[in-house]
Amino acid sequence: xxxxxxxxxxxxxxxxxxxxxxxxxxxxxxxxxxxxxxxxxxxxxxxxxxxxxxxxxxxxxxxxxxxxxxxxxxxxxxxxxxxxxxxxxxxxxxxxxxxxxxxxxxxxxxxxxxxxxxxxxxxxxxxxxxxxxxxxxxxxxxxxxxxxxxxxxxxxxxxxxxxxxxxxxxxxxxxxxxxxxxxxxxxxxxxxxxxxxxxxxxxxxxxxxxxxxxxxxxxxxxxxxxxxxxxxxxxxxxxxxxxxxxxxxxxxxxxxxxxxxxxxxxxxxxxxxxxxxxxxxxxxxxxxxxxxxxxxxxxxxxxxxxxxxxxxxxxxxxxxxxxxxxxxxxxxxxxxxxxxxxxxxxxxxxxxxxxxxxxxxxxxxxxxxxxxxxxxxxxxxxxxxxxxxxxxxxxxxxxxxxxxxxxxxxxxxxxxxxxxxxxxxxxxxxxxxxxxxxxxxxxxxxxxxxxxxxxxxxxxxxxxxxxxxxxxxxxxxxxxxxxxxxxxxxxxxxxxxxxxxxxxxxxxxxxxxxxxxxxxxxxxxxxxxxxxxxxxxxxxxxxxxxxxxxxxxxxxxxxxxxxxxxxxxxxxxxxxxxxxxxxxxxxxxx
Numbered sequence: 174x175x176x177x178x179x180x181x182x183x184x185x186x187x188x189x190x191x192x193x194x195x196x197x198x199x200x201x202x203x204x205x206x207x208x209x210x211x212x213x214x215x216x217x218x219x220x221x222x223x224x225x226x227x228x229x230x231x232x233x234x235x236x237x238x239x240x241x242x243x244x245x246x247x248x249x250x251x252x253x254x255x256x257x258x259x260x261x262x263x264x265x266x267x268x269x270x271x272x273x274x275x276x277x278x279x280x281x282x283x284x285x286x287x288x289x290x291x292x293x294x295x296x297x298x299x300x301x302x303x304x305x306x307x308x309x310x311x312x313x314x315x316x317x318x319x320x321x322x323x324x325x326x327x328x329x330x331x332x333x334x335x336x337x338x339x340x341x342x343x344x345x346x347x348x349x350x351x352x353x354x355x356x357x358x359x360x361x362x363x364x365x366x367x368x369x370x371x372x373x374x375x376x377x378x379x380x381x382x383x384x385x386x387x388x389x390x391x392x393x394x395x396x397x398x399x400x401x402x403x404x405x406x407x408x409x410x411x412x413x414x415x416x417x418x419x420x421x422x423x424x425x426x427x428x429x430x431x432x433x434x435x436x437x438x439x440x441x442x443x444x445x446x447x448x449x450x451x452x453x454x455x456x457x458x459x460x461x462x463x464x465x466x467x468x469x470x471x472x473x474x475x476x477x478x479x480x481x482x483x484x485x486x487x488x489x490x491x492x493x494x495x496x497x498x499x500x501x502x503x504x505x506x507x508x509x510x511x512x513x514x515x516x517x518x519x520x521x522x523x524x525x526x527x528x529x530x531x532x533x534x535x536x537x538x539x540x541x542x543x544x545x546x547x548x549x550x551x552x553x554x555x556x557x558x559x560x561x562x563x564x565x566x567x568x569x570x571x572x573x574x575x576x577x578x579x580x581x582x583x584x585x586x587x588x589x590x591x592x593x594x595x596x597x598x599x600x601x602x603x604x605x606x607x608x609x610x611x612x613x614x615x616x617x618x619x620x621x622x623x624x625x626x627x628x629x630x631x632x633x634x635x636x637x638x639x640x641x642x643x644x645x646x647x648x649x650x651x652x653x654x655x656x657x658x659x660x661x662x663x664x665x666x667x668x669x670x671x672x673x674x675x676x677x678x679x680x681x682x683x684x685x686x687x688x689x690x691x692x693x694x695x696x697x698x699x700x701x702x703x704x705x706x707x708x709x710x711x712x713x714x715x716x717x718x719x720x721x722x723x724x725x726x727x728x729x730x731x732x733x734x735x736x737x738x739x740x741x742x743x744x745x746x747x748x749x750x751x752x753x754x755x756x757x758x759x760x761x762x763x
Contacts, residue, residue, distance in 0.1 A: 274293055277293040277294035278369070283367075285367070289306075299343030313341055332356070333353060333354070334354040338352050350374060352372075353369070354370075404721070408442055411439045412436060413655040413746050414655055439743070460498050460597070463498075465529055466494050484524065485523070494530065495619040506593065511554040512525060529552055530550070533548050549619060555612040556610045556612075561603075566605050587613075599615055600615070601613065638750070640666070644690070646692065647690075649692070652692075653669060656690065656749060674698075676703060677707070680710065685714075687714065688717065690719065692719055693719070715737070718739045719740045719742060719744070721741070738752055
């Protein structure tokens with residue numbers, strides 16, 4: 174309560190009694206004094222004192238009336254003062270609440286010029302209050318004219334406006350706000366100001382977009398998984414029969430060339446399926462500790478060949494770079510995809526720089542908004558190409574999105590790269606500027622375990638055959654016939670079954686079964702449960718699981734036993750023969 178209010182309160186409490194008392198005393202003194210004087214002059218006439226008594230009575234009555242009137246007035250003043258103090262306190266509370274509110278609040282005059290902004294508005298816009306007052310909210314509109322919060326003119330005939338608006342902060346950062354704008358009217362129903370309340374929803378919108386993208390990728394993954402299962406069965410048959418046919422026409426160069434074209438086409442189709450699974454993050458990975466500097470060093474000749482003579486490759490690989498835990502083959506594919514993408518972005522030549530570095534992302538690092546804080550190994554691929562505008566960069570990792578003409582690209586390269594990096598626990602960030610070039614930064618978590626050596630690949634010798642009995646269970650007729658034929662050509666005795674029930678019937682008539690080759694997904698009963706039943710009578714039986722479905726990557730989930738192996742479709746007859754022989758010889762399964 175202010176000092177002025179205290180003084181007013183005191184006066185309103187004391188004035189009625191004091192005024193009435195002062196009036197009474199002064200009047201009585203005057204009456205009795207004048208009566209005494211008159212009485213002395215008239216030798217104590219009785220009439221004089223009668224008049225004095227009447228006057229005294231009148232004074233007392235009027236003094237009482239005066240007290241009542243003044244007391245009521247004082248009470249009215251006290252009530253008005255308390256009401257004013259309550260209103261002042263309410264205004265202080267409201268002002269404090271507005272100043273400390275988490276939501277941004279702005280008030281404009283009827284012309285739409287800002288007359289008040291709270292600290293939250295200053296915080297999200299990046300402007301100081303002095304830079305905002307007296308200006309139109311249009312100052313927060315983007316250079317491209319997209320709407321900002323300046324929608325007050327449209328509220329002249331409206332009561333309340335609600336919506337989400339795009340603003341641009343002082344540093345150029347775009348942010349979205351859920352906004353409610355209300356016109357404030359006076360007693361004459363005239364608009365005296367507008368009040369806007371905003372909540373920054375940029376983070377929520379980003380999460381929503383990520384959720385939509387995750388849902389879309391999940392749908393693509395479901396579709397890709399289904400396609401892979403059926404398509405890989407077809408490719409297994411195509412590639413397998415082509416391989417067998419190649420052996421039959423070994424003396425005919427023209428026929429061999431035709432068969433090789435079939436094999437190349439089937440390999441390309443298999444690669445396309447792998448790309449679909451990669452972008453959906455459902456491909457089968459074989460991760461291990463790898464030294465990226467060694468991997469990049471070994472890939473340099475291939476990458477230079479992909480770029481061609483008009484382009485330069487510069488590689489920076491410090492010896493101190495940490496290892497990562499990933500599938501070496503998939504990381505190679507990532508580097509190949511980025512190199513091809515850089516080559517296509519530099520039609521007139523240029524330079525691609527690949528550099529490795531150890532980086533630590535702290536909680537305060539601006540990159541922590543995109544990835545978890547921690548230690549990473551950075552693979553940065555920077556080109557001097559044509560670059561991308563913001564709209565293109567935002568869609569760079571979308572499946573089947575491409576800026577190339579018809580027939581010049583599938584739009585899967587960067588999408589596949591994004592899928593591989595994400596499935597490997599890493600992050601991929603694209604930065605680009607039109608006319609300057611692009612940089613793709615891959616952040617893979619640092620690995621503190623052992624590093625696997627990568628032996629040089631050598632052309633394998635022909636796979637040896639055998640005479641053992643093999644129980645084959647495969648529900649797809651083309652694959653079943655192909656596998657049986659390929660194994661029988663190598664001398665094996667093959668018991669062919671289309672489902673688990675037929676396999677159990679065959680097993681009852683056999684003394685022992687050294688090897689079971691089965692698809693994981695079978696009608697009625699799956700491959701692992703069939704193997705468990707058969708092992709009751711065949712303790713030493715080994716199992717080779719085959720599947721064309723990405724979700725059946727048992728080898729990656731740690732479900733394989735020491736006498737089991739997994740072979741993903743499509744596979745060649747030679748791959749099948751080697752895996753069978755390895756299992757039968759008792760070598761550790763891979």
